Amino acid sequence: MNNLVGDVSSSARVLPDLEGEKLFIARAEGPYVWDDTGRRYVDTALGFGAVLVGHSAPEVVANAASALQSGVAPSFAHVREHRAASALAACTGDLTKVMFTNSGSEAVHLACRAARAYTGKPVIAKLAAGFDGWFDEVSLGNVATQDALFADGDRPVRDRTTLLRFNDVSDLERLFEERDDIAGILYEPMLANAGCLLPAPGYLAQLERVARQHGALSICDEVLMGFRLHCGLTSHLWGLKPDLATVGKAIGTGVPVAAVVGRPEVIAPFEDGRASRGGTYSGNPVACAALTSTLALLGAQDYDVLVARGDDLRRFIVATFKACGMRLQTSGYGNVFSIWPSERPPATYDRAAGEVDQRFSTELHLALRRHGVLVMPSAFGRLYLSFAHSDDVVEEMKRAFAAAAVQMAAEFAEH
Numbered sequence: 001m002n003n004l005v006g007d008v009s010s011s012a013r014v015l016p017d018l019e020g021e022k023l024f025i026a027r028a029e030g031p032y033v034w035d036d037t038g039r040r041y042v043d044t045a046l047g048f049g050a051v052l053v054g055h056s057a058p059e060v061v062a063n064a065a066s067a068l069q070s071g072v073a074p075s076f077a078h079v080r081e082h083r084a085a086s087a088l089a090a091c092t093g094d095l096t097k098v099m100f101t102n103s104g105s106e107a108v109h110l111a112c113r114a115a116r117a118y119t120g121k122p123v124i125a126k127l128a129a130g131f132d133g134w135f136d137e138v139s140l141g142n143v144a145t146q147d148a149l150f151a152d153g154d155r156p157v158r159d160r161t162t163l164l165r166f167n168d169v170s171d172l173e174r175l176f177e178e179r180d181d182i183a184g185i186l187y188e189p190m191l192a193n194a195g196c197l198l199p200a201p202g203y204l205a206q207l208e209r210v211a212r213q214h215g216a217l218s219i220c221d222e223v224l225m226g227f228r229l230h231c232g233l234t235s236h237l238w239g240l241k242p243d244l245a246t247v248g249k250a251i252g253t254g255v256p257v258a259a260v261v262g263r264p265e266v267i268a269p270f271e272d273g274r275a276s277r278g279g280t281y282s283g284n285p286v287a288c289a290a291l292t293s294t295l296a297l298l299g300a301q302d303y304d305v306l307v308a309r310g311d312d313l314r315r316f317i318v319a320t321f322k323a324c325g326m327r328l329q330t331s332g333y334g335n336v337f338s339i340w341p342s343e344r345p346p347a348t349y350d351r352a353a354g355e356v357d358q359r360f361s362t363e364l365h366l367a368l369r370r371h372g373v374l375v376m377p378s379a380f381g382r383l384y385l386s387f388a389h390s391d392d393v394v395e396e397m398k399r400a401f402a403a404a405a406v407q408m409a410a411e412f413a414e415h
Contacts, residue, residue: 028055030388041374042397044383049224052250053297054388060253060293067289084288087295091232097267099260100283104223105133107246107258115184115217117269126186128163129349131193132221137161143194166349167200176214184217189225189234195352195380196332223248231298255290301387310334310385313394317401324409335385367404
C-alpha cells in the first residue's frame with residue numbers, strides 16, 4: 001500500500017510517467033540529479049529556485065552539518081541566529097529588521113500580519129496570478145485559478161484579501177477609489193509562477209507610489225526573485241523601495257529557510273507587543289548555518305556571466321525550434337525563464353492563460369527527459385540555471401534541446 005498521498009508531499013513535484021516509469025530522485029550534486037536507477041540529468045527545476053549555487057555545495061553542507069551536530073533545537077536564543085540576520089540585512093538595504101520563518105508561505109503570512117499591525121487596516125491586495133504561498137487567504141487568485149481571470153471592473157475578495165490586475169494602472173487606481181481599508185499591496189518583481197511575466201516599464205514604481213499616497217504599505221514577495229539577479233533584492237536592483245519584503249529559496253541552497261525583512265518602524269509592532277509571532281523551527285541553527293554559507297557564496301559570484309549564459313541558451317532554444325518549423329519564445333531572465341509555444345511572450349495574465357499549451361509542455365518535458373535534462377512539465381513552468389551550470393553544462397543542455405526539437409516537430413506535425 002502507498003501511504004504517501006498522491007506519491008508526493010507537494011503537488012508541484014508530480015511528473016508524468018515516461019514509458020510507464022516513474023521518476024524518483026536519489027541524490028543531487030552541482031547542476032545534476034540522479035534517479036534511483038543511477039541515470040544522471042541536468043536539473044533545471046533546482047528546488048523550484050531554491051538552489052542557486054548548485055546542489056550540495058560543500059561549504060553549505062559542512063556548515064549545516066556542524067550545526068546539526070551541535071544541536072538543532074536549542075529552544076532559546078542561539079549563537080547562529082544573530083549572525084544569520086546580520087548577513088541577510090547586509091544585503092537588503094534599508095530593510096534592516098529580520099524575522100526568520102521556515103517557508104515562503106509563512107513569510108508572506110507574517111508580512112501581511114506586519115502590514116495590518118502597522119497600518120491598523122485589515123485588507124491585503126495582491127496581484128492576480130501571483131503566487132504568494134498556499135495559505136488560504138493569499139491563495140486567492142493564484143495562477144491557474146478562475147479568480148485570477150476576473151474581468152476588468154470586477155474585484156474578487158476572500159476574507160481579508162482582494163486582487164489587482166497585473167500591469168493595469170487604472171485597476172490599481174480604481175482599487176483605492178473602491179475602498180479605504182487596504183493595509184498593503186503584495187506584489188512580485190516578476191510573476192514567475194505565471195510563466196515569468198515581466199512588469200511593464202514603470203508599473204511597479206507606480207504601484208508603490210499609489211500605495212504610499214493612500215497609507216498602504218508595499219510588500220514585495222521576493223521568495224523566488226530575491227538574490228536571483230544580484231546578491232540582494234530584485235526590487236532594490238530596479239530602484240523600488242518596498243516597506244517589507246519576503247525572501248526564501250535561494251538564500252538557503254535547499255535548506256528550509258525564509259524571512260521577512262522590513263523597515264524598523266514597520267516591524268516595531270512585533271517588538272512592542274502589538275503583534276505576535278512564533279515558530280518552533282523558525283531561525284533554527286541548521287537554517288541559519290545554511291543561510292550564512294549561501295550568502296557568502298552568492299556574494300562572490302558574477303551574476304552578469306550567469307544571466308548572459310542563460311540568455312544565450314534562450315536564443316539557442318528559440319532558433320533551434322524555429323529551424324524545425326515550430327514557433328517558440330521565452331520570457332524572463334537568463335537564470336530563470338519560461339518557454340512559450342507562441343510568436344511572442346505574453347505581457348498580461350489574460351494572454352498567458354489563453355496561450356498555455358499543456359500538451360506542448362508535457363511533451364517538451366518528456367522529450368528532454370529522454371535526453372538527460374529535467375524541466376518542469378507545467379504549462380506555467382520555469383527553467384532555472386545555477387552558478388554550477390557551467391558553459392559545458394549549457395552545451396549539454398543545447399544538445400538535448402536540439403534533439404527534442406527534432407522529435408517534437410515530427411510528433412506535432414502528425415497532429
